[in-house]
Each structure stands twice: as structure tokens, then as C-alpha cells.
Amino acid sequence: MASGLESYVNHTVSIITADGRNFIGTLKGFDQTINLILEESHERVYSTTTGVEQVVLGLHIIRGDNVAVVGEMDEDIDSQLNLANIRAEPLTTIAH
Amino acid sequence: MSASSNQAQGGDQKEKKRKESILDLSKYLEKNIRVKFAGGRECAGTLKGYDPLLNLVLDNTTEYLRDPDDPYKLMEDTRMLGLVVCRGTTVVLICPVDGMESIANPFVAQDG
Amino acid sequence: MLPLSLLRTAQNHPMLVELKNGETYNGHLVSCDNWMNINLREVICTSRDGDKFWRMPECYIRGSTIKYLRIPDEVIDMVKEEVMQKSRGRGEMKGGRGGPGQRGRGGARGAFGGGRGGRQGPLGRGGGLGGGAGRPNKPKKL
Numbered sequence: 001m002a003s004g005l006e007s008y009v010n011h012t013v014s015i016i017t018a019d020g021r022n023f024i025g026t027l028k029g030f031d032q033t034i035n036l037i038l039e040e041s042h043e044r045v046y047s048t049t050t051g052v053e054q055v056v057l058g059l060h061i062i063r064g065d066n067v068a069v070v071g072e073m074d075e076d077i078d079s080q081l082n083l084a085n086i087r088a089e090p091l092t093t094i095a096h
Numbered sequence: 097m098s099a100s101s102n103q104a105q106g107g108d109q110k111e112k113k114r115k116e117s118i119l120d121l122s123k124y125l126e127k128n129i130r131v132k133f134a135g136g137r138e139c140a141g142t143l144k145g146y147d148p149l150l151n152l153v154l155d156n157t158t159e160y161l162r163d164p165d166d167p168y169k170l171m172e173d174t175r176m177l178g179l180v181v182c183r184g185t186t187v188v189l190i191c192p193v194d195g196m197e198s199i200a201n202p203f204v205a206q207d208g
Numbered sequence: 209m210l211p212l213s214l215l216r217t218a219q220n221h222p223m224l225v226e227l228k229n230g231e232t233y234n235g236h237l238v239s240c241d242n243w244m245n246i247n248l249r250e251v252i253c254t255s256r257d258g259d260k261f262w263r264m265p266e267c268y269i270r271g272s273t274i275k276y277l278r279i280p281d282e283v284i285d286m287v288k289e290e291v292m293q294k295s296r297g298r299g300e301m302k303g304g305r306g307g308p309g310q311r312g313r314g315g316a317r318g319a320f321g322g323g324r325g326g327r328q329g330p331l332g333r334g335g336g337l338g339g340g341a342g343r344p345n346k347p348k349k350l
Contacts (some may be wrong), residue, residue, distance in 0.1 A: 017275070017276075019228075019275065020336035026341065028209050028214075028284060029210055029211055029213075029214065030210075030211065031210050031211055031212065035211035035212070035244070036211065037209060037211050037214055037284070039281075039284060040281075050240065057278060057279075058279075058281050059214075059278060059279045059281045059283065059284055060276055060277070060278055060279070061211045061214060061215060061273075061277040061279065062276040063244065063271075063274045063275060063276060063277075064226070065228075065253065065272065065275075066275045066276065116245055117241075117245075117266045118240065118241045118246075118268075119243060119245070119247065130264075132229075134273065136229060150270075162270040162283045168229050168230065168231075169256075169257075169258050174312045187270060188227070188229070188270050189227075189267055189268065189269050189270070189273070190267065190270070191264045191265075191266060191267035191268070192253070192264070192265065192266065193239055193267040194265075194266060195263075196262060196263065196264040196265070197262065197263050198260065198261070198262050199252075199261045199262065199263050200261065201261055202261060202263075203254075
């Protein structure tokens with residue numbers, strides 16, 4: 001399949017959605033419309049006033065329409081992050 | 097081919113079954129249904145007819161008006177539309193009015 | 209694994225669906241099709257701001273308006289089972305890819321039909337849903 005997501009399957013991925021949210025989880029599957037299956041996923045909620053909040057979510061199907069970015073996570077680098085110290089503007093939604 | 101004629105032929109069409117809509121609108125005929133549209137409009141009316149593309153004919157239709165500043169925020173106001181045809185491609189959600197009710201937050205109690 | 213196979217496997221399970229308009233629907237999946245159109249039963253609808261709630265006995269949602277679906281964790285294990293049994297049965301008939309049309313065997317389904325429970329993450333975002341922490345995704349009968 002041309003989409004190249006195959007190499008991410010069973011790897012930890014970071015998804016940015018059209019509404020500006022960031023989901024992290026194990027990519028278990030996808031289809032031609034980029035619908036995704038994320039397992040053991042969580043959401044990272046960014047804020048300028050407090051550290052990054054992680055919300056545990058579990059098993060997810062994210063509809064392809066809503067997917068903006070799929071990136072493979074470097075788990076070593078990610079595990080070294082101190083999320084409590086990270087301050088960031090939340091992303092805004094995509095303007096259609 | 098209408099949804100209802102498809103059903104009438106019944107059993108010999110097992111292979112075709114998955115082409116059939118998962119929504120059987122015939123059960124809502126002459127009943128009041130609530131319809132939500134892409135963009136945020138909502139209305140309720142008596143279902144008089146439909147087709148497989150989800151185009152609907154509603155009678156005695158009421159539209160629920162929205163906050164002028166927020167197209168997804170419903171207000172108390174309504175307006176009567178009467179007999180309308182709803183374009184199927186813009187229909188987002190259909191549910192029966194019967195049994196639909198506004199409730200208090202059902203999730204807080206479970207948190208404890 | 210295909211997302212729609214997982215969704216089909218999730219039939220009769222509770223789930224949370226968030227729409228592009230921000231509304232969320234908690235209910236049991238009755239049926240779904242290849243367009244991700246779904247029927248839910250025993251539904252609780254939450255407004256975008258999490259301040260209004262409606263109960264509805266059933267509803268139909270057009271797939272193209274869905275943002276995402278949250279499904280109980282254990283459902284993903286049932287898909288594996290279903291796929292293995294399917295490929296075993298199909299190997300003799302024909303090779304290659306099959307359409308996702310056929311549903312799993314009744315047996316496999318029955319074997320998993322029973323008890324759920326245990327860990328259930330919160331469904332829905334924090335804001336407006338009472339924090340959502342620890343909230344099971346199975347809407348209580350009211």
C-alpha cells in the first residue's frame with residue numbers, strides 16, 4: 001500500500017488531529033482512508049500555564065478525515081522528556 | 097430501488113444484504129424524528145417519506161434555533177417550517193423523538 | 209488490522225463516539241457499515257461544551273461526521289481471533305484478499321460475549337464531563 005504507514009504498525013505513533021489534539025499510542029492498523037487503530041493510547045493536553053497533562057484513553061479508532069499528522073515516536077527521546085516542565089500553546093483547529 | 101422493495105424480496109438476497117442500509121427508516125414512518133444536519137441545524141418532524149440516499153420528507157417540522165454567535169449552541173427558540181424535504185447528504189444524525197429527553201449530567205455520579 | 213474490522217467486532221459493545229461538531233455519544237454499537245455509518249442504542253448525547261445531556265433510545269450517525277470512536281480495550285483481541293478463524297476457513301476456497309463483508313463465526317462471538325469489566329479508562333475529555341476520571345464507558349441505565 002502506497003501510504004507508507006505499514007512500517008509504523010505496532011510502533012508507537014504520535015497523531016495530530018484536525019481539531020488540534022495530540023494522541024499517542026500503538027498503531028495497530030489503518031486503511032486506505034487513513035482511518036487508524038490506536039491501542040493503549042493517551043492524549044497529551046498542552047497548556048501555557050501548567051505542564052503537559054496526559055489523559056489515558058485506551059483503544060481508539062480515529063477517522064482518517066480527522067488525521068493531520070502521523071509520526072513515529074522515538075521512545076528513547078520521549079521517555080527522557082519531563083512533561084511536567086513543558087509549556088506549550090495548544091494547537092488550534094484546522095481552518096477548512 | 098427503494099429500501100422497502102428491497103426488503104420485500106427478502107431471503108434470496110443474502111449476498112446483497114450488506115449493500116442494504118443499516119438504517120431502516122420505515123420504522124420511523126409517520127413517527128416524529130429528530131434530525132441533525134452538517135453545519136449545526138437541527139429539526140424535528142413527522143417522517144412522511146425517504147429514499148436510500150437519506151433524503152427525507154418531514155411534515156409539521158420544527159427547527160431548533162441556535163445562538164447567533166455559536167452555530168452549534170441550541171437555544172430555546174424554535175420556528176415552524178411545516179412540510180420540508182431534507183437533503184440526505186447533509187443529514188448527520190437521526191433519532192426518534194419518542195424517548196429522547198434532556199437529562200442531568202449522568203456521568204458525575206459514577207465518578208465517585 | 210483494518211479499522212472497520214475492529215468496529216464490526218465491537219458490535220454489541222459500549223463505545224464513545226465523538227463527532228466533528230464536538231458532540232459525544234455514549235451507547236452500545238448495534239450495527240455499522242463500510243462507510244462507518246453506525247446505529248447506537250441506549251445513547252447518552254453530550255453537548256460540545258459538556259454542559260447538556262440527552263438520553264435517546266437509539267440513533268443513527270453518518271460515518272463521515274465521526275471524529276473518532278473509543279472502544280473497550282478487550283475488543284481488539286477478539287478481532288485477532290476472528291481473523292484467524294476466517295483465514296483458516298478461507299484458505300482452501302481461494303487465495304488472496306477477501307472483502308470484509310463476512311462476519312465472524314457465532315462460536316467465537318459467543319465465547320467472548322460474556323463478562324467484561326475490569327479496567328476501563330475514562331471516556332471523553334476532561335472538561336465538562338466531571339473530569340471523566342474513572343468513568344466507565346458503559347452508560348448506566350437511567
